[in-house]
Amino acid sequence: MVRGAFLSLLSTLITLLPTLSASAQNGNSTLTGTVTDGLGKAIARVTCKLLDSNDSLLAYTLTKSDGTYSIKNKPGARQITFSYLGYESAAAPLRPGKTRYDATLKRNAIELDNVTVTIDPITRRKDTLIYNVEAFRQQEDRSIEDVLKRMPGIEIDDYGQISYQGKAINKVNIEGLDLMGNQYNQATQNMPAEAVAQVEVMERNQPIKALEDKVKNDRATLNLKLKKDYKARPFGEVDGGIGVSPTIWNNGLTAFNIARKNQLMVSASMNNCGIDLSGMTHAMDYYGSQYNTEPLPQPFLYSPTARTPPLSKQYYLDNKSYYAALNYLHAFTKEQTLRLNVTWWRDNSLKRDSTFNRYVTRQDTVSIYENNKIRDKQDLVKGQLRYELNSRRWFINDEVSAMLSHGDALNRNGSNLGPIEEDVNRRTYYVQNVLNATLNTGPRLFEISSLTRFYRQTSYERASVQGGLPGQEAGPMASPVHYSAASMITRNRIGTSFSVPLGSLMLGYILEYKHNNTAASYLEGKQRGSYWLHTIEPVYEIMLGDVDINVNLPVEYISYEYGGGRAKRRKVMFSPLVDADFTISTLLTADLTVGLIKGADTQATPFNGIIINNYRTYTVGTDSLQTSRTATVSASLAWLNTASMLSWNIYAGWQQIKRERYWSYLYTGGMTVISPVWRDNRHTSWSVVGNMKKIWRTPEISLKGSVSYSYNKELASQNGTEDYIRYSAASADVALNWNKLRWLSARLTAAGNVTWKRPDAFSQGSNVLKNIYYTLGATLYPIAGLQIRADMSQATFEISHGQYSTNIFVNAGARYDITKTVAVMLTAVNLLDRRRYEESRFDGANYAYTGVPLRGREVMLGLNLKF
Structure with a gap:
């Protein structure tokens, strides 16, 4: 009831959003299928996304260990896409009355030099978004903070404070450990961008394990995942x-x-x-x-002076x-x-x-x-x-x-x-x-x-x-x-x-x-x-x-x-x-x-x-x-x-x-x-x-x-x-x-x-x-x-x-x-x-x-x- 009242209050704004637009269809069916590679081998943890005509996300799921998936159909759905790191993405348009959609993913061709490997920029794993750094990194980016500024949902102020979806984050971990505490800007502004493989954003993360499932937290935690060559060695x-x-x-x-x-x-x-x-x-x-x-x-x-102008x-x-x-x-x-x-x-x-x-x-x-x-x-x-x-x-x-x-x-x-x-x-x-x-x-x-x-x-x-001017004597x-x-x-x-x-x-x-x-x-x-x-x-x-x-x-x-x-x-x-x-x-x-x-x-x-x-x-x-x-x-x-x-x-x-x-x-x-x-x-x-x-x-x-x-x-x-x-x-x-x-x-x-x-x-x-x-x-x-x-x-x-x-x-x-x-x-x-x-x-x-x-x-x- 509370949710309904809130939706009603904000309906004027929300109706402008593509994924919430009205649809004449009823999506009560369940879509199923199996995802395999070119040899017919099942691929686990493939991201399956249900999209509307504007490519807006309606729902998603991951394939199981046997490559199968099941996802609830939604009103307005037009296609289902399949993506996994190291493979080319695939898509299937939805057809009336059809509920099974299998997919075969081809491996990306990778050369050591001069070829760009296409990977999904963002994947989701339950409440964790995984940003692949190479999908956002540009040639002029030096620190990981330069790349973070390009990622959707993430904002960084002049001091290095990171916000996700408008709220300050809990902390920044490096390989799951909290090295920096409240001085994480020292790491994000100095760590080379090429050293980081992924940025994990754990949404609504409760960093205190004893409070998990007991006390909710509406802030996110960031975790920097390093490339294999940068682990356990000085860089x-x-x-x-x-x-x-x-x-x-x-x-x-x-x-x-x-x-x-x-x-x-x-x-x-x-x-x-x-x-x-x-x-x-x-x-x-x-x-x-x-x-x-x-x-x-x-x-x-x-000091009564030292005005700071709005310049670099x-x-x-x-x-x-x-x-x-x-x-x-x-x-x-x-x-x-x-x-x-x-x-x-x-x-x-x-x-x-x-x-x-x-x-x-x-x-x-x-x-x-x-x-x-x-x-x-x-x-x-x-x-x-x-x-x-x-x-x-x-x-x-x-x-x-x-x-x-x-x-x-x-x-x-x-x-x-x-x-x-x-x-x-x-x-x-x-x-x-x-x-x-x-x-x-x-x-x-x-x-x-x-x-x-x-x-x-x-x-x-x-x-x-x-000295001083007449009538301008000091206190x-x-x-x-x-x-x-x-x-x-x-x-x-x-x-x-x-x-x-x-x-x-x-x-x-x-x-x-x-x-x-x-x-x-x-x-x-x-x-x-x-x-x-x-x-x-x-x-x-x-x-x-x-x-x-x-x-x-x-x-x-x-x-x-x-x-x-x-x-x-x-x-x-x-x-x-x-x-x-x-x-x-x-x-x-x-x-x-x-x-x-x-x-x-x-x-x-x-x-x-x-x-x-x-x-x-x-x-x-x-x-x-x-x-x-x-x-x-x-x-x-x-x-x-x-x-x-x-x-x-x-x-x-x-x-x-x-x-x-x-x-x-x-x-x-x-x-x-x-x-x-x-x-x-x-x-x-x-x-x-x-x-x-x-x-x-x-x-x-x-x-x-x-x-x-x-x-x-x-x-x-x-x-x-x-x-x-x-x-x-x-x-x-x-x-x-x-x-x-x-x-x-x-x-x-x-x-x-x-x-x-x-x-x-x-x-x-x-x-x-x-x-x-x-x-x-x-x-x-x-x-x-x-x-x-x-x-x-x-x-x-x-x-x-x-x-x-x-x-x-x-x-x-x-x-x-x-x-x-x-x-x-x-x-x-x-x-x-x-x-x-x-x-x-x-x-x-x-x-x-x-x-x-x-x-x-x-x-x-x-x-x-x-x-």
């Missing part, structure tokens, strides 16, 4: 490059050794040519982190960056593993920009300009040691992790205040232990999870201001300023689940305690705050055939105290949330979420006094606990047809957040003061996002595109003026790749966006701004082993109404594989020698302009060695 690459204008370099090393019980990955890189390596330190979404994730506190001190960092990042990582896993058995992951990163960059900000009020307009030159030095080392037992009865993992970082930013700034020199220095470390345990007794599950972390940060700021700086912040948090959960009518009931209790301790050099003593948070968490999972509904009814009680009892608060919060997953067909899935979530802001560090953030920014701290209420509704549809190589997903969401507090801004020429105002306010937003990916194998064309629209309404308060501002943004992008010819490939990407806002107390116009980007590229393969590529990109930004800034970039490169293991490379970046980038934007009620100097023309010669 990898060494890169070296040097160039001029000025002297630039780019060097790297990647080594893998993937065996049955031991897996090792070592990687390192260093460059000064604008390649940002910080992404290698970013943690990816990872399974089992629901109760064990806690963001780090935000620092009091920060190779055009503007003036850097010296270094990175190294060691990842090792030992499997005691198939169920017990021990893993070590260590990452080190260093970055020394010079960040320069020119900014102009106009802050609008009813009475006056305040304009602030800055010319910044920041020498930013960052060091980070982090590691984790993890033990895991993953069996049908027991799941135990214990992970000890630690991080140490040091940052120093020296800014020589010319501004309204005159010449300024400011130094912001921070040292941060934490030590953390995470424990998860599950016992499956059959009728019941028992779970324990625990997070304990000790955190500390020390920071200081020194600033000197020389009351107390330079040098020293801060120290320490916190301890422990979160512990116990839970159980058992079967009830229509599904299962999970009951959990969470006890959380956090203590904050802060100090400032200009205030006496230390400031202390703490809270106890108790949560009772019942979850009812209802399973109605192809519909899975989770009803979450958590109740929280928080007891907050600050300053030895000077400030106290007690609060009970109830946060019902319902999430429903619908498997409408083998091709189409849907998700619907409705919730009313109440919560307390436990991330903010309490502070009673003025916080000096930088030379011109001051925040009035608060020692009171803020709570909020969030009403949310979202729905999504995801489609994947492996036969037609088409995937798409649509997301729509609405959210309204009611908070007890907002921030009021006071801008003057010399300082910015941010103060809390304790009054209810609402932030309303809604958005619609759609994307698709389609591959045509015969003309070798792939098409990828997305569209989005978002609307926001939120309260703005500055310089005594308050009003709700309403702003919108619409964007679209498309990417087209053509690889029909062996000697030529071409690509086109284009994107555009429009932003606007409604008139309000800060401005009477709509403030429409438009931007457009496109890139054209081509790669030639004139002789075996030689690649010559070139691309041109243009970015046009509307700086103010009717005034545009255009940046055009032309790049080129070549690669020649001397042997299978040795290649030489030549790259040329920014051949037109563009020297400056400009953009403008509306940030809420205000206008901001940014100008960034560019690196200029650079040419590099490189050498690549494979082993």
Whole structure:
């Protein structure tokens, strides 16, 4: 009944889908047959697909060991196809009254050189999709991530986070083992594409074996299957490059050794040519982190500038960056593993920009300009040691992790205040232990999870201001300023689940305690705050055939105290949330979420006094606990047809957040003061996002595109003026790749966006701004082993109404594989020698302009060695 109601609600959209179109036929019969090879020998595990007139998949099955199959006929079915790796595919049109269709598959003719073997790009084995890498890999693809981006249903963001059908994946395994944990981007961005034979996507995979058939999981797990020649031996690459204008370099090393019980990955890189390596330190979404994730506190001190433009960092990042990582896993058995992951990163960059900000009020307009030159030095080392037992009865993992970082930013700034020199220095470390345990007794599950972390940060700021314009005096700086912040948090959960009518009931209790301790050099003593948070968490999972509904009814009680009892608060919060997953067909899935979530802001560090953030920014701290209420509704549809190589997903969401507090801004020429105002306010937003990916194998064309629209309404308060501002943004992008010819490939990407806002107390116009980007590229393969590529990109930004800034970039490169293991490379970046980038934007009620100097023309010669 639930499924029927949902189908009715979405009928307008779904009737557009070919496989769900109405049909006058009745397909109640069962189709049978036998699949053999040319010698009459039965072939097992042949994929048998039932297709309609548009080649859309209606049903599928696999042949048994004796070569026989049985598949239920479907309305609209027109043909049945047979495919198996190493054999040519076969097809049989369906005829009225006929129910038996036998097939004979011929082996593919395979030569060692110069002949392409045709294989099915995607095959299905129950809930696992198997992507054959060679069917998607192009000549210019270097890493397995390059190939993953071409696969339907898979999306990868700028940091390497992988999503499948619109949802972040659980993890990435290599030959069935979890070597990388939440740093799997290090492997996908460095593993050579030619080393991987298949990518297995295990849909709705429950990675904890003790929870299989007990707790459903709507996310996928990826498994990289290596080619036979790359198993149980070292393989990898060494890169070296040097160039001029000025002297630039780019060097790297990647080594893998993937065996049955031991897996090792070592990687390192260093460059000064604008390649940002910080992404290698970013943690990816990872399974089992629901109760064990806690963001780090935000620092009091920060630089007021360093705007990041929407360009490739190779055009503007003036850097010296270094990175190294060691990842090792030992499997005691198939169920017990021990893993070590260590990452080190260093970055020394010079960040320069020119900014102009106009802050609008009813009475006056305040304009602030800055010319910044920041020498930013960052060091980070982090590691984790993890033990895991993953069996049908027991799941135990214990992970000890630690991080140490040091940052120093020296800014020589010319501004309204005159010449300024400011130094912001921070040292941060934490030590953390995470424990998860599950016992499956059959009728019941028992779970324990625990997070304990000790955190500390020390920071200081020194600033000197020389002169200044009349009326532009700086604020009351107390330079040098020293801060120290320490916190301890422990979160512990116990839970159980058992079967009830229509599904299962999970009951959990969470006890959380956090203590904050802060100090400032200009205030006496230390400031202390703490809270106890108790949560009772019942979850009812209802399973109605192809519909899975989770009803979450958590109740929280928080007891907050600050300053030895000077400030106290007690609060009970109830946060019902319902999430429903619908498997409408083998091709189409849907998700619907409705919730009313109440919560307390436990991330903010309490502070009673003025916080000096930088030379011109001051925040009035608060020692009171803020709570909020969030009403949310979202729905999504995801489609994947492996036969037609088409995937798409649509997301729509609405959210309204009611908070007890907002921030009021006071801008003057010399300082910015941010103060809390304790009054209810609402932030309303809604958005619609759609994307698709389609591959045509015969003309070798792939098409990828997305569209989005978002609307926001939120309260703005500055310089005594308050009003709700309403702003919108619409964007679209498309990417087209053509690889029909062996000697030529071409690509086109284009994107555009429009932003606007409604008139309000800060401005009477709509403030429409438009931007457009496109890139054209081509790669030639004139002789075996030689690649010559070139691309041109243009970015046009509307700086103010009717005034545009255009940046055009032309790049080129070549690669020649001397042997299978040795290649030489030549790259040329920014051949037109563009020297400056400009953009403008509306940030809420205000206008901001940014100008960034560019690196200029650079040419590099490189050498690549494979082993």
